[in-house]
Amino acid sequence: QQQVKQSPQSLIVQKGGISIINCAYENTAFDYFPWYQQFPGKGPALLIAIRPDVSEKKEGRFTISFNKSAKQFSLHIMDSQPGDSATYFCAATKRKGKLIFGQGTTLQVKP
């Protein structure tokens, strides 16, 4: 069973647009929600993360919105750039830091 569900699987956005990727989880024991970014040929790298006592976190053009009651969280990329083209994974962790990932979203930003 997929503990963290991510959508869409792929996304095409024009340069300057907003990219939105959504994730949902079932297990209320999760207490840390990171997003990872992966470029071709590389391992994923941490982009931004949030804990459930906060509803929003912003770092530059990247924002996580968190809805604890709905058990959903999303990544917003403002002013999307071609260099943002990558695969994005949402994730969740629980006790001891066991890290569970979503299915991934391939983002293409067109110039």
Place this chain on the structure above:
Amino acid sequence: DVKVTQSSRYLVKRTGEKVFLECVQDMDHENMFWYRQDPGLGLRLIYFSYDVKMKEKGDIPEGYSVSREKKERFSLILESASTNQTSMYLCASSLLQGRDNTEAFFGQGTRLTVV
């Protein structure tokens, strides 16, 4: 500079072979992970270790085992390789949860092909 090193970038093995994938981290992290990455399925956790000799099954442990005899090294073992284990394998490490920074650091991955 933090580093997670996987022993091979590419491997080709025959069906039925016993395969060892090695991972070493130099950050003194308690946690280590093995994932496999397949298109449309994301990163699926195979095994997780939070301490030397300690391990927990992930979502897809069947056909795999792990070994963690030293803190810095985590090995994934395919007991009898099968073609459905052809995949990209990623190792990662992180500090034990509860500290401020729980960022996971990944290796470059091992592309395993079983023929």
